[in-house]
Amino acid sequence: MNVASFFKNLVKKYNSVSLILRILCGLIIGAVLGLLVPGAAWLGLFGDLFVGALKAIAPVLVFVLVISALAKGGNKLDSRFGTVIWLYVISTLMASVVAVAGSFLFPQTLKLTVAAEADVIPTGIGEVLRNLLLNMVANPLGSIVEGKYIGILFWAAVLGLALKGIASDTTKDGLLHIAEGVSLVVRWIINLAPFGIMGLVFTNVSTNGLSIFTDYGKLLLLLVGCMLAVALIVDPLIAFLTLRKNPYPLVLRCLRESGLTAFFTRSSAANIPVNMELCEKLGLDRDMYSVSIPLGATINMDGAAITIAVMTLAAANTVGVSVDLPSALILSFIATLGACGASGVAGGSLLLIPMACSLFGIPQDIAMQVVAVGFIIGVVQDSVETALNSSGDVMFAAVAEFKQWIKEGKELPDLKKLK
Numbered sequence: 001m002n003v004a005s006f007f008k009n010l011v012k013k014y015n016s017v018s019l020i021l022r023i024l025c026g027l028i029i030g031a032v033l034g035l036l037v038p039g040a041a042w043l044g045l046f047g048d049l050f051v052g053a054l055k056a057i058a059p060v061l062v063f064v065l066v067i068s069a070l071a072k073g074g075n076k077l078d079s080r081f082g083t084v085i086w087l088y089v090i091s092t093l094m095a096s097v098v099a100v101a102g103s104f105l106f107p108q109t110l111k112l113t114v115a116a117e118a119d120v121i122p123t124g125i126g127e128v129l130r131n132l133l134l135n136m137v138a139n140p141l142g143s144i145v146e147g148k149y150i151g152i153l154f155w156a157a158v159l160g161l162a163l164k165g166i167a168s169d170t171t172k173d174g175l176l177h178i179a180e181g182v183s184l185v186v187r188w189i190i191n192l193a194p195f196g197i198m199g200l201v202f203t204n205v206s207t208n209g210l211s212i213f214t215d216y217g218k219l220l221l222l223l224v225g226c227m228l229a230v231a232l233i234v235d236p237l238i239a240f241l242t243l244r245k246n247p248y249p250l251v252l253r254c255l256r257e258s259g260l261t262a263f264f265t266r267s268s269a270a271n272i273p274v275n276m277e278l279c280e281k282l283g284l285d286r287d288m289y290s291v292s293i294p295l296g297a298t299i300n301m302d303g304a305a306i307t308i309a310v311m312t313l314a315a316a317n318t319v320g321v322s323v324d325l326p327s328a329l330i331l332s333f334i335a336t337l338g339a340c341g342a343s344g345v346a347g348g349s350l351l352l353i354p355m356a357c358s359l360f361g362i363p364q365d366i367a368m369q370v371v372a373v374g375f376i377i378g379v380v381q382d383s384v385e386t387a388l389n390s391s392g393d394v395m396f397a398a399v400a401e402f403k404q405w406i407k408e409g410k411e412l413p414d415l416k417k418l419k
Helices: 003-016 019-036 041-072 079-105 125-136 140-146 149-166 169-191 193-207 211-215 217-243 248-265 272-281 286-299 302-319 325-340 350-360 364-407
Strands: none
Touching: 019 193, 019 248, 041 140, 041 149, 041 169, 041 193, 041 248, 041 272, 041 286, 079 217, 079 286, 079 302, 079 325, 079 364, 125 149, 140 149, 149 169, 149 286, 169 193, 169 272, 193 248, 217 248, 217 302, 217 364, 248 272, 248 364, 272 286, 272 364, 286 364, 302 325, 302 350, 302 364, 325 350, 350 364
């Protein structure tokens, strides 16, 4: 057997194994290598390459898919689009309520020492909304380069609608082919996810100790507990009330196939291609999910709302500020709106904590020390937060689609039989 045949058979065997099983193998190998050879820093390069490739291709994928979908499609953004936006917002609001309730039941205090630093800290909801609007009309090429999905969505929608009325069928077919080509590249990258996960796990295991569990264990437990409650109870309940069907097959599949990779990439934006791939497996309408998934990576921020609310109330407890129920409810709305403005990158929600702290008159220097604590526990907190956010993007996109199918009398897919 020559070398070419050997590698061809090796690739064939690699592809024949379930992607989830391959990812789990990469996870275990990365953890073992992180413990045995922590000095082999070059192994972390696999993770950097994987995340870098996802972040690079995701803006291009969103841009071409939205343009193609709007230019070639019919009136696809019907009631399903309104449904998915409503689900995103309700889910984020309920997540912040869960966080407030958890903080009242299990109040936390912080050890404040060194303040964090940041270039831009939002000072109020007005500034957050202003930034969102300005990002919409930012230079489209700059938005693609910088991964600003509000701008990408806005300009892709404008161009898609413009081309819908004036472009020939040949041009529209060309746009569709470009979108399919970019989607194929995404599938190639996702197929190499096990190597990326191995590198990411190796880096985490080899560089992070156990201090986050000893110094901030209770705070971390509260954050993760709230996120798990939303992922396994609140979001499934919202899905059940919408569909009147058992939501857990869909919930667990989204957590397994979207949440797992998001846990390690720690970026909702980087996980967009993974979510696009899962939507295709679920049989969802591409014209729909090509818009709702990147939108979800921007406004569906359950984990971010939980982080903002829990950390803010912990700061209030630390400095002795008494928070009553009406103020806590206001915090829930502020956390929801603030979370929608959080960037889809690792630690994006932490920089909105000072804005929420200002509601209770907590000084900026204290608030920035809270942000510093957030970065310390971010190894676990941000990973779980991103897994919750990203898996919810797919789940609610599917719920909105399935609701339409039920209205039309269509059979819902058997998730166990889908590849």
